[in-house]
Amino acid sequence: MLKKLAFASFASAALLVSGAANAMVVNGNFEDVTTMDPTGLVKGNKLSNLATTGSSWDVFSEISGWKTTNGAGIEVQTNRTLGSIDAHSGQHYIELDSHPRANSNSTMSQDVSLGVGSYELSFWYSPRNNDASSNGIEYSVDGLLLGSITGPSASTLTAVGTWTLVKALFKVETAGDYTLSFAATGKQNTLGGFVDTVSITAVPIPAAGFLLPVGLGLLGYASRRRKAAA
Template identity: 75%
Template sequence: MLKAIAIASCAGAALLTAGSANAMIINGDFEDVSTLDPAGLVKGNQLSNLATTGSSWDVFDEITGWKTASGAGIEVQTNRTLGSIDAHSGQHYIELDSHPRSNSNSSMEQEVSLSAGSYALSFWYSPRTGNADSNKIDFSISGGLLSGFITGPDASLGTAVGAWTLVRALFEVQSAGDYTLTFAAAGKQDSYGGFIDTVNITAVPIPAAGFLLPAGLGLLGYASRRRKAR
């Protein structure tokens, strides 16, 4: 089954409608090594080699489209890393409570150019451990456009270890400009955190009247799961 979660932003959000295919995110599935192929900071592995040789994971200051905003760096894992879960798409996915190179959780960001209008942020999430306190991921878009979080297992509408859950949130842009999309590990700093993959922002039709939600309503919605635990 596929699972989708709609989230109300702190600035107000809406129940999600079908979106267009106009992707705004660079390297949202973390597979692009054609323009940037860094060596890892922990094991020295080249990003392009993680899926096939050497260590199956490493930590990077920057990958195509994304840079570290705080903490140890962006930990990229591959389908060879755990055996309990594969990437939602391709070979790579991200963990931000990464290898303890520092004493803090990590965050990553990407600058996104947006025109005025209605948009949907979507990404796939999985908790790594059975402890929901370890798996929290915060996400936000600057300018007060969007702010939310996801955690699990089961703390957020049935999220489960070894399964990918689709998270969706609507937001409105009043003024065209460059905005910062940020993901941050926000759980216990124990090097075991939530996973994210297949990040996207798409333009959507203006929601029907009455679908806008007040701030602070938290998690909404329903839907299903993808990927088995092995």
């Protein structure tokens, strides 16, 4: 009898989560250079050329899936930019405290379609330097979620040259399009936090009367170090 009740409860949970369609974050790892190949605002580099020829970074008003909604632009860097870190995935990652000629903290956004249900936002973060007041990143989903991270001295979980996984849960009660945003919040000194590998996924809703797994409602972290070859 207990087995039957447990099976029915898990089946109910599966039915509940099926109503929350998996959200697709477009170009969450910033590697798409075919759908849109813009020209940089600072150095005039084509996005597709950053990893192969010329300078290894530039600032763009828009890239595939993402647009600048505040500030001067989205700075895309590649594995050739710094000696301290490579992209978490692929060759491109983002900095939102743009180059002096762009001269501002910026916000990048995209709209995602979400059904009713519970979701997890995840992305990888790294501070660029040792000044926590310089590396702040704020993340949000249209009134449903608001959080921030900085480092390294503000948190033992982050370190220069290391990618840290940031995860946060949020709930959608009305299906529709919601704006996912990332913003630089530190000093406007061109040395901001890095962002890579962004995703939103649906998560199961527990059946009535069952407890959430320990830690499910907490922000989760893990670390992964990637350094450029000498």
